[in-house]
Amino acid sequence: xxxxxxxxxxxxxxxxxxxxxxxxxxxxxxxxxxxxxxxxxxxxxxxxxxxxxxxxxxxxxxxxxxxxxxxxxxxxxxxxxxxxxxxxxxxxxxxxxxxxxxxxxxxxxxxxxxxxxxxxxxxxxxxxxxxxxxxxxxxxxxxxxxxxxxxxxxxxxxxxxxxxxxxxxxxxxxxxxxxxxxxxxxxxxxxxxxxxxxxxxxxxxxxxxxxxxxxxxxxxxxxxxxxxxxxxxxxxxxxxxxxxxxxxxxxxxxxxxxxxxxxxxxxxxxxxxxxxxxxxxxxxxxxxxxxxxxxx
Amino acid sequence: xxxxxxxxxxxxxxxxxxxxxxxxxxxxxxxxxxxxxxxxxxxxxxxxxxxxxxxxxxxxxxxxxxxxxxxxxxxxxxxxxxxxxxxxxxxxxxxxxxxxxxxxxxxxxxxxxxxxxxxxxxxxxxxxxxxxxxxxxxxxxxxxxxxxxxxxxxxxxxxxxxxxxxxxxxxxxxxxxxxxxxxxxxxxxxxxxxxxxxxxxxxxxxxxxxxxxxxxxxxxxxxxxxxxxxxxxxxxxxxxxxxxxxxxxxxxxxx
Numbered sequence: 390x391x392x393x394x395x396x397x398x399x400x401x402x403x404x405x406x407x408x409x410x411x412x413x414x415x416x417x418x419x420x421x422x423x424x425x426x427x428x429x430x431x432x433x434x435x436x437x438x439x440x441x442x443x444x445x446x447x448x449x450x451x452x453x454x455x456x457x458x459x460x461x462x463x464x465x466x467x468x469x470x471x472x473x474x475x476x477x478x479x480x481x482x483x484x485x486x487x488x489x490x491x492x493x494x495x496x497x498x499x500x501x502x503x504x505x506x507x508x509x510x511x512x513x514x515x516x517x518x519x520x521x522x523x524x525x526x527x528x529x530x531x532x533x534x535x536x537x538x539x540x541x542x543x544x545x546x547x548x549x550x551x552x553x554x555x556x557x558x559x560x561x562x563x564x565x566x567x568x569x570x571x572x573x574x575x576x577x578x579x580x581x582x583x584x585x586x587x588x589x590x591x592x593x594x595x596x597x598x599x600x601x602x603x604x605x606x607x608x609x610x611x612x613x614x615x616x617x618x619x620x621x622x623x624x625x626x627x628x629x630x631x632x633x634x635x636x637x638x639x640x641x642x643x644x645x646x647x648x649x650x651x652x653x654x655x656x657x658x659x660x661x662x663x664x665x666x667x668x669x670x671x672x673x674x675x676x677x678x679x680x681x682x683x684x685x
Numbered sequence: 686x687x688x689x690x691x692x693x694x695x696x697x698x699x700x701x702x703x704x705x706x707x708x709x710x711x712x713x714x715x716x717x718x719x720x721x722x723x724x725x726x727x728x729x730x731x732x733x734x735x736x737x738x739x740x741x742x743x744x745x746x747x748x749x750x751x752x753x754x755x756x757x758x759x760x761x762x763x764x765x766x767x768x769x770x771x772x773x774x775x776x777x778x779x780x781x782x783x784x785x786x787x788x789x790x791x792x793x794x795x796x797x798x799x800x801x802x803x804x805x806x807x808x809x810x811x812x813x814x815x816x817x818x819x820x821x822x823x824x825x826x827x828x829x830x831x832x833x834x835x836x837x838x839x840x841x842x843x844x845x846x847x848x849x850x851x852x853x854x855x856x857x858x859x860x861x862x863x864x865x866x867x868x869x870x871x872x873x874x875x876x877x878x879x880x881x882x883x884x885x886x887x888x889x890x891x892x893x894x895x896x897x898x899x900x901x902x903x904x905x906x907x908x909x910x911x912x913x914x915x916x917x918x919x920x921x922x923x924x925x926x927x928x929x930x931x932x933x934x935x936x937x938x939x940x
Contacts, residue, residue: 484741561789561790564779564781565786565790569777569779572779575736575761576790576833576834577765577766578762578790579760
């Protein structure tokens with residue numbers, strides 16, 4: 390029983406990480422039709438900026454309020470990079486899908502190379518509060534606190550995004566834009582501002598995933614964003630392009646499937662099962678769990 | 686009277702198809718001007734070109750002016766904020782949003798939305814505020830699409846086939862609403878239902894194969910059965926202009 394609980398909670402921790410990356414990716418694709426392969430870069434920037442801030446930013450550190458400040462710095466850095474990417478690189482290329490793919494793939498490769506050139510290719514130990522290294526007993530299972538932190542953060546982010554979509558003017562514009570972007574402009578709304586906003590939200594969530602992923606894995610490396618991005622894309626497709634709630638369901642399914650199959654089968658079999666799940670969803674429900682809506 | 690809109694030598698090419706080929710006409714500053722023609726002649730393309738919704742990669746040439754202002758190459762949201770209201774073909778309400786949210790989306794900062802006017806015209810929208818727009822009937826969706834545009838002041842309304850696919854009773858209701866709306870703002874209307882055209886239109890522009898085939902008084906056009914039949918393929922006593930087998934513009938008029 391305790392093994393099941395442990396696998397479930399660590400699987401949910403992994404799901405939380407996927408969700409944090411996939412939620413922004415999904416909104417960006419749903420609203421702006423941009424397949425952003427550079428999204429992993431925002432995660433990398435968030436992770437490295439948090440790591441850098443913990444050691445160098447006055448007041449920041451690896452514990453207590455200092456750690457919060459470091460994470461806030463990392464999230465701000467990821468958000469800023471996401472906004473700049475949208476304004477400078479993506480905006481001139483809306484409706485030019487091939488060019489977008491080329492630019493974002495190129496940017497993701499260049500971003501990893503830049504992180505490597507600056508801080509080296511090796512994984513670096515990530516500064517984290519002591520309590521995140523410890524475990525908490527849940528129904529007899531000893532669950533790492535780092536995973537629980539990710540779950541809590543993902544639930545908070547999910548609630549915040551849904552509240553934003555439900556209760557704010559820009560949230561309304563985004564929900565409408567995911568349905569019919571052209572009609573939003575035909576009501577006199579400059580939908581490009583909403584594009585920038587969803588990039589900012591996506592960048593912030595991915596950067597938070599980078600910071601908390603560093604806590605979860607204990608290290609940070611330049612390629613971390615890219616490897617998580619693959620599963621985030623799978624989550625987005627399974628959940629439905631543009632659906633934050635769909636991404637949450639899909640992330641849970643993918644995280645749990647991976648964790649259980651890797652444990653009870655052989656290592657790596659979980660990844661294959663995730664790809665099989667993607668294939669099944671594409672065959673049976675190509676629009677994903679939730680279809681193309683910004684909320685469930 | 687100076688026209689509210691002047692379209693001059695408008696040509697639109699989309700995906701290699703020359704859909705509009707030098708279209709020129711004007712829209713009167715009052716009442717309803719109707720854009721007629723068989724399916725596929727470029728009526729919707731004309732409206733979309735005026736409001737700046739030609740697909741990316743499409744080529745638009747010519748001149749479109751509202752008063753002294755050139756509309757060509759201006760972004761759609763600016764044209765709409767400048768007083769060009771657009772009610773698209775097939776309504777295009779946001780199905781996942783409630784009726785109230787669809788209306789709220791059309792609100793603009795710095796102006797007071799005319800909910801009183803909209804609810805006076807469409808009391809049903811007030812009652813169904815919390816209902817998802819996707820669950821409304823076709824007629825209710827059409828009223829929402831028109832109501833959404835009427836929340837703000839407009840200098841000209843572009844309305845694309847508002848009675849398409851609606852029951853006869855609802856067609857009458859929509860025509861009544863447009864008649865009332867046209868008392869305060871000029872309307873450029875694309876319409877296939879000749880009974881509605883007869884009721885509403887003062888001026889008429891008939892497109893054929895991407896060009897203006899006839900322009901003048903709408904009532905005179907409808908009185909001349911032979912002319913109506915030659916231009917629209919239907920007698921003026923009949924209800925709808927029929928679908929064409931496809932002209933040089935090619936394809937469905939839905940660009």
